[in-house]
Amino acid sequence: MPADSQIHVEVIRSAVAAEETAKVCRRPGATLGYWAIRGLGSPLRLLLHYLQVDFVDRRYVQGDYDAEVPYSRDAWLSEKHKLGLDFPNLPYWIENGNDERGRERRVRLTETLPIMRYLCRRYGERAERTDAAKAFRLGVDDAQVDMLANVSMDVRHAMSRCFYSSQNEQQAVHAYQEGIVPKLVLLESYCRRHQVAVRDEQAPPRPFLAGTQVSYVDLFLAETLDQLQACIPNALDAFPHLSQLRSHVWNLERVQQFLASELYIASPANNRVAFLGSSSQLPPPSKLPSLQLPRETVDGAHQAVAQSYRIGEG
Incomplete structure (x- = not known):
């Protein structure tokens, strides 16, 4: 982030x-509200860092099993219906200020992708350095990017169920096999057909889902896949294109800065x-910090990916 950027965590x-x-x-300025976890909040924190936007990161903490009210959500519920949100939910974005003409700007949004x-x-145009990137604005006007974003959100929903x-x-x-794998197979097959994140010196460079320019869906999907790997370390073993895409995004300079900042929740x-x-x-077995998939489950994912490759080439 630039030296004059201001981020405050509550x-x-x-x-x-x-x-x-x-x-x-x-209060003037912008506020992002979400739980004090990665979840759906971390892709937004990453995007805000990438776009160099000043904001308050308002994090709500859920109580644990041994609290007076087990797993209490009072921190959030106490103000859920008092923030002026049309559809109260987390994450939310509140922005108070003036536009370029000095007129009052009052934004109240919920739902991650919107x-x-x-x-x-x-903020997309001002954050980029090249003319092509400024015009692209992280793919916000690209219908293909929007489609990929919705498919990526399907992965997120399947992860949440698991x-x-x-x-x-x-x-x-079972939830990984029946819910997550089919969604990942769709994206892996797309990446193979469109030569996204391939390791082939003969192929034209296409490090990101939309081509050479990073889009908001690259940031969303890379963070989502990283969370999946944090919870299930071998979850991406059968998905080489998606693993490489995540690496391409994670190696971007601004993303590296985000990972080293107070905004990032490991x-x-x-x-x-x-x-x-x-x-x-x-303690386990009631809760698990992470889960290692059985070998046969990973093999099954490999087989599903191989079948999708054959269908795509048929």
Whole structure:
């Protein structure tokens, strides 16, 4: 981030008084609200860092199993319906200020992808260095990028079902096989057909999903895949193109800066109520920090990928 960029992290651990919530609604500048985890918040934090946007990162903490109210969400619920949001949810984006003509600007948004698209439209051009990148604005006007973003969100939803709905290792492995693998296969096959992130000196360089320019979906998907790997370390073993795409994004200078900043949360990926990848102090087997897939499960994913390659080449 530039030296003059201003990021402030607020950690909310308990119910919030109404007057404090009112201040959040009125204060100048921008506020991102989400849980104090990676989840859907980390792709937004990454994008905001990439775009060099000043904002307050408001993080809500979920209680643990041994709290007076187990897994309490009071920190968030106490102000959920008091922030002026049309569809109250996390993440949210609140922005108060003036536009280029001095007119009042008041933005209240929820849902991850609409927030990402708004940020790219508003800040994408100023953050880039080349004319081509300025015109591209991280792909916000590209229908192909939007399609890939929605498919990538399907991966995120499948991950959430695996992490939060599973109650034991067997259920988590099944959720990976039946929910996550089919979504990853679709993206892996797309990358192969379009030569995305290939290791071939004879092929034209296409390091990112939309070509040579990084898009908001590259940031979203790379962070999502990294969370998947943090929770299931061998989850991407059968997906070479997606693994390479994640590496391409992770090696970008601004992404490296993000990973070294206070905005980046290495762990936990999920809230304490989750079976997999949370910071809950409830010991295994009730909660697992991570899960290693059986060899036969990884082999099955390899077979699904190979079949998709054959179909794509047929």
